[in-house]
Structure formats: structure tokens, C-alpha cells
Amino acid sequence: MLQIHTIRENLEEVKRKLAKKQVKHLSDLDTILHLDDKRKQLKVALETNLAEANGIAKKMGELMKTGARDEAEKLKARSGEIKEHAKDQEAQIKELDEKIYQLLVTFPNLPNDSVPEGKTPEENENVYEWGSIPTLYEGAVPHWDLIKKYDLIDFELGAKITGAGFPVYKNKGARLQRAMINFFLDEAIKAGYKEVMPPILVNADSGFGTGQLPDKEGQMYHVNNDDLYLIPTAEVPITNLYRDVILKEEELPVKNVGYTPCFRREAGAWGAHVRGLNRLHQFDKVEIVQLVHPDKSYEVLEEMVKHVQGLLEKLELPYRILRLCGGDMSFSSALTYDFETYSAAQQRWLEVSSTSNFESFQSNRMLCRFKPKEGKNQLVHTLNGSALALPRIVATLLENNQTKDGIHIPKALQPYTGFDFID
RNA sequence: GGAGAAGUGUCUGAGUGGUCGAAAGAGCACGCCUGGAAAGUGUGUAUACGGGAAACUGUAUCGCGGGUUCGAAUCCCGCCUUCUCCGCCA
Numbered sequence: 001m002l003q004i005h006t007i008r009e010n011l012e013e014v015k016r017k018l019a020k021k022q023v024k025h026l027s028d029l030d031t032i033l034h035l036d037d038k039r040k041q042l043k044v045a046l047e048t049n050l051a052e053a054n055g056i057a058k059k060m061g062e063l064m065k066t067g068a069r070d071e072a073e074k075l076k077a078r079s080g081e082i083k084e085h086a087k088d089q090e091a092q093i094k095e096l097d098e099k100i101y102q103l104l105v106t107f108p109n110l111p112n113d114s115v116p117e118g119k120t121p122e123e124n125e126n127v128y129e130w131g132s133i134p135t136l137y138e139g140a141v142p143h144w145d146l147i148k149k150y151d152l153i154d155f156e157l158g159a160k161i162t163g164a165g166f167p168v169y170k171n172k173g174a175r176l177q178r179a180m181i182n183f184f185l186d187e188a189i190k191a192g193y194k195e196v197m198p199p200i201l202v203n204a205d206s207g208f209g210t211g212q213l214p215d216k217e218g219q220m221y222h223v224n225n226d227d228l229y230l231i232p233t234a235e236v237p238i239t240n241l242y243r244d245v246i247l248k249e250e251e252l253p254v255k256n257v258g259y260t261p262c263f264r265r266e267a268g269a270w271g272a273h274v275r276g277l278n279r280l281h282q283f284d285k286v287e288i289v290q291l292v293h294p295d296k297s298y299e300v301l302e303e304m305v306k307h308v309q310g311l312l313e314k315l316e317l318p319y320r321i322l323r324l325c326g327g328d329m330s331f332s333s334a335l336t337y338d339f340e341t342y343s344a345a346q347q348r349w350l351e352v353s354s355t356s357n358f359e360s361f362q363s364n365r366m367l368c369r370f371k372p373k374e375g376k377n378q379l380v381h382t383l384n385g386s387a388l389a390l391p392r393i394v395a396t397l398l399e400n401n402q403t404k405d406g407i408h409i410p411k412a413l414q415p416y417t418g419f420d421f422i423d
Numbered sequence: 424g425g426a427g428a429a430g431u432g433u434c435u436g437a438g439u440g441g442u443c444g445a446a447a448g449a450g451c452a453c454g455c456c457u458g459g460a461a462a463g464u465g466u467g468u469a470u471a472c473g474g475g476a477a478a479c480u481g482u483a484u485c486g487c488g489g490g491u492u493c494g495a496a497u498c499c500c501g502c503c504u505u506c507u508c509c510g511c512c513a
Contacts, residue, residue: 040472040473043472043473043482044473044474044481044482046482047472047473047474047481047482047483048481048482050481050482050483051481051482053493053494054481054482054494056493056494057441057492057493057494058441058442058494059493060441060493060494061441061442061493061494062441062442064441064493065441072493073493075493076493077493078493079493079494080493083493246469246470367470367471369470377470377471
């Protein structure tokens, strides 16, 4: 959530930046400031009133002791008036607060200056490419055929017990999942992250804290009976560990990593390119999350990007890095790099990681601050990145490493899988 | 799920209607003391929002939300969480 004082102090700049994110209702910003002015005025009046009431209450205490009944009665009457008035003022303020809040939550985070202009994914900026696209043998097939051929994943069975998009991993397919999760976790731990294993259901406050609510309400599975949400990413529980927390400056940076299954309704997103592992309702992901000093967040973003690059290179998968344009970025992000691997049989790039700096957008919602050596508490900056999401990595790996005899497992993964070949 | 107890500042913990943003101790920070350290000693040590150039100052916050009262950490109601016992159970 944007801070009102940011809007107040840099109105034109805020408008310019939001326009880059394709926000149309910019005039609501003026409304917010107008309502906030009104709110402030009322608040001052209310507080003056309350100050008087407090003064009276204090005096009453003394009068009661000395037994000056008459005077006490007079004050009581005055206090009653104040109270009536204050009630009224409070109601008005509450109403204004609500209006301001409703408007404020409709605005996404401001994009960083380096974010390219653009509306669609085609306008994302290709900033880096690594590896060469393999030439597959004659008769190479997409991963959904390989999966069947080697009996690695069963979609029909998943559909039977749950529904479409809930795969059952089997045999070496299941072991490959487990191996990758461990590989990704170990790599993150080597890079200084602390492992956490959080709950995979969260409450609404957590959904709000990281920005999924109210913006993406319909994208999360909701457990009605208990009013809990299945997490769409480990980012939600892991970042919210620090909701309403004031950290010491020397505790920064906080570096956490966690594996969780992730659940996404993908309402309306089903279409042409979603066969096989390309899009699922439930999938596995290892997520890295950092809470850092505001001066360091862009440096740290680069560090996280390097980490993800390292993983992909160890897996020997050709990839590219995109800097997302304003129109393609998520609601909460200030700068996002997407990683895509090239899946050679589908001849498509598949998104396997999204690594973002949220600056203070999430921390403002979560009220996660740190106490600097000098001066007032400040909001931390939050970042996260997939390191990595499994299904599309598996898709690319299966497709790119296939031979007519079977599928090679990359060296780095072999100690984890316990096998080097799928046949 | 049933019964009981409890939730106070960084921590321990006092406070059952007024002088309480809150005793005391610990911790931490800075200083004094010391050759250095420990001990001792002095001072400071929550957050948000508002006013003020600043010093400072107003309001709110003692799990959360409401209520009673001139006045609530303290009384009442609801909720949440934790602990103990019972039940159930991977």
C-alpha cells in the first residue's frame, strides 16, 4: 500500500509512475488527499475535545477527594456535551478512514525508474540470455508425452481424486520432485538463507499483508468454514512472519527460504498453452524471501537474481531474464525479473521464476519496520524470488534432455535423485 | 470437543476505578569509576498519528473489539491466543 505522505509530497511524480503501470483512475489520488485533509482537521478538533474531557476527568478526581459536590456536577454536565460531540466526530473520521482506505488499496506499487514502458508481455525487456538451445533428436516429443511414456506423472488419476490441474507424481517422477526440492533448499542454505517450513493455510490478514487481498481474492482457494486461504506462494506465510514486527537494524538482512506446495485457482487462465505441466492448480516451489534495509534493496535484488541464475546453470537449462514492463508487473512489485527456460520440444519459453523488489509496499501493509541506529523507525524493504518453481523446470528438463533411449538427469541433481537416467 | 487458569513495555513482573504510558528488577545504550575488565554508579530506553523552527506538546494504545463510568490496565459482554486437566487422534 502506498503511503499517503508519499502521495502528498510527490503527487505529480506518483501519477507519472502509476501511469507506467497502466493505472487509469489517477484523479482518485486527488480525492485521497482531499479526504485526508478533511480527516486531519476533524482529528485535530476531536483531540482538542478529548484533551478537555481528560482535563475534566482529572479535576473530578481531585474534587471528589475534597468533596466539592456542586462543582463536580457542573463539570459532569460539560463532560457529557463533549462526549456527545466526540462520538459524532469519531464516526465521521471512521467514515473518512474507510473511504481513504478503499481508494488507497486500489493503487499498485510505484514502478522503479528502470522499468520499461509497455502494456503487454511482448514489451518486456530481454536483459540476459544463457545457454544454447539444444537440437533434439528426430522424434523428440513434448513433456506430456514423456511423462506418459516413462510413467512419471498421472494427470487422469489426479483428476479422479481431486480435479484437473492436480497431478499425481509417480516413480522417478515423484523422486525427481523430492530431489529438486532438496537441491533448491540446500543451495539456498549455502547462500545464507535460513530454512522455514510454514503453514500452507493463512488468514486474511496475511493475504492482505503481502498484497494478494483484496486485489487477487478470486485467485486463491478459500476454506469457507474456517475463513482461511490456501497459499498461492510461500511468499505469503514467510513474509508475514514479520507482520507487526520491529526489527533491530543489525538483524537485517533477514534471509529466509521455504519449500511449500502452492495453490492457484487460475480462474479464467485456462486455454491453449496449458497442457501438461505448463499450468497447474497445485505445484511445488522453493521461495527465497529477504527483508532488508531500504538502501540495500536493489543491490539485494541483483544478488537474488544471481542466485536463481546459479540454479538454472547448475541444472544446465538455457534461460533468459526479462525485466517486466509496467503493464506486466504484479500489483505489489516495484521491479520484477522473470526467468524463462527454453523448452525445446514445445519450442516455447516457460516462466520458472519471478524475482521482485517490493520496496516498502508490503512492509507498509504489514507494518514491518526496523529501528535504525538514529532516528525514527523505518519500513523495511521486502523481496522475494522463486528459487525455483518445479513444474516448468521439470517440463524443460525432460524435453531438453531426452534421447531416444531415455532422459538424462543433470549432474548437480544426481546426488539428490539417486539415478542419472530415466528410462 | 468439555472444564479451569492466564494474556501488561525487549524480558521477568507489580498494579482490581482517579495522581498509571504504567512500580521494581533484568537486559540494552551512553557516561562515570578502572591500567583494562568485572563489580559499583548516573542517565536514558514503546509505537502511531497530529501541532511546533525547536524545546516541547496533544491524542490513542496494558491480547483484540464493544460497553458501563465524569474517569478503565483495573468492572461488564463477545472474540482470539496460550497453559493445565479430560476426551479424541496422525
